[in-house]
Amino acid sequence: MNRPKLVVTKELKELIDGAKELNEIGKILTTDLKCVIDISDAKIKQYKDSPESRFLNEQETWIRLSIRLLITTIEAVCFKLKQFALIGHKMRGKPLDAKDIMKLTEKREDGSPYFIPTDDNLKCAFKMAAAAVDSTYKIEFGKEWGIFQNVLKRRRGLTHPKNINDLAVSIRDHNDAADTGIWFSKILKELKDSVPPIVTGL
Numbered sequence: 597m598n599r600p601k602l603v604v605t606k607e608l609k610e611l612i613d614g615a616k617e618l619n620e621i622g623k624i625l626t627t628d629l630k631c632v633i634d635i636s637d638a639k640i641k642q643y644k645d646s647p648e649s650r651f652l653n654e655q656e657t658w659i660r661l662s663i664r665l666l667i668t669t670i671e672a673v674c675f676k677l678k679q680f681a682l683i684g685h686k687m688r689g690k691p692l693d694a695k696d697i698m699k700l701t702e703k704r705e706d707g708s709p710y711f712i713p714t715d716d717n718l719k720c721a722f723k724m725a726a727a728a729v730d731s732t733y734k735i736e737f738g739k740e741w742g743i744f745q746n747v748l749k750r751r752r753g754l755t756h757p758k759n760i761n762d763l764a765v766s767i768r769d770h771n772d773a774a775d776t777g778i779w780f781s782k783i784l785k786e787l788k789d790s791v792p793p794i795v796t797g798l
Contacts, residue, residue, distance in 0.1 A: 618676035622784075625669040629777065632662045636770065652766070659765040660754050663773050667751045670780055671714060674721035677787075678702075681721070684728025700724060714748055722787055733790035740779035747776045 636658035678700045685692050694705065699720050704710050712720065719735065726733045735741075750769050753762035 618673065618680065621672050621676060622669070625665070625672060629662065629665050629669055632658055632665060633774070633777075636662060640770075655767075655770065656765055659770045659773070660763070663747060663751050663765070663769065664754055666773050666777055666780075667714060667748065670718065673780075673784065674714075674717050675702075677721040677725040681724035681728045684725070688728065688730075690728065696724065715745065722783070726787060726790065729791050731787070731790040731792070733787050735783055740775065743772050744776045744779065746772050 636655060639654050639658065642654075682692075682697075682700050684690075692700070698704055698710050699712060699717075702710050702712065722733070722735055725731075747769075750765065750772075754765075757763050
C-alpha cells in the first residue's frame with residue numbers, strides 16, 4: 597500500500613508529544629496498580645492456608661482498589677489514544693464524520709459531554725488510533741473480552757454501590773482483574789507494534 601508521505605509538521609509534533617504523554621500516564625498508573633497488586637499478592641501468600649473468610653477479610657480492600665485502579669488506567673489510556681487518533685487523522689488529511697468526532701472528543705456539537713461506556717470506548721479508541729496511522733490492527737474478542745466485561749460490571753458496583761452486595765468481592769474478582777491487566781497490556785503492545793515506524797514517538 598502506498599502511504600501519503602509524512603513531513604515534520606505541528607500536527608506530527610503534537611502526535612509524538614501525545615504519544616510520549618500517553619507513555620508517562622501509563623507508567624504512573626501502572627506503577628500505582630503494581631503497588632496495589634504487590635501488596636495483594638503478599639497477603640495472598642500470607643493467608644493462603646487460612647479459611648476463605650479470613651483470606652477475603654484481609655484481601656477485600658486491595659481487590660476493590662485494584663479493580664478501580666485497573667479500569668481507571670484503561671480509561672486514561674483510551675482517552676489519550678483518542679487524542680492520538682484526532683491528531684493523526686488531521687495530520688493525514690483523513691476525514692472524520694460528526695459521530696466519530698463526538699466519540700473522540702467526548703463532546704456533543706453543542707459542547708455538552710458525550711458519555712461512552714468503557715467497553716465501547718475501548719473499541720473506539722483502538723479502532724480509530726489504528727486507522728489514523730493506516731494500521732490494520734484489530735482486537736480479537738475472545739475469552740479475555742468476557743473477563744473484562746466481568747471486571748467492568750464489578751467496578752460499576754464498587755463505584756456506585758446501591759447495596760452492601762455491590763461492595764463484596766471474591767477471589768475470582770481478584771483473578772479476573774489480574775487477567776484483564778495482562779490482556780490490556782498485550783493488546784496495547786500489539787497496537788503499538790502495528791504502528792508504522794514513521795510515528796517514532798509511540
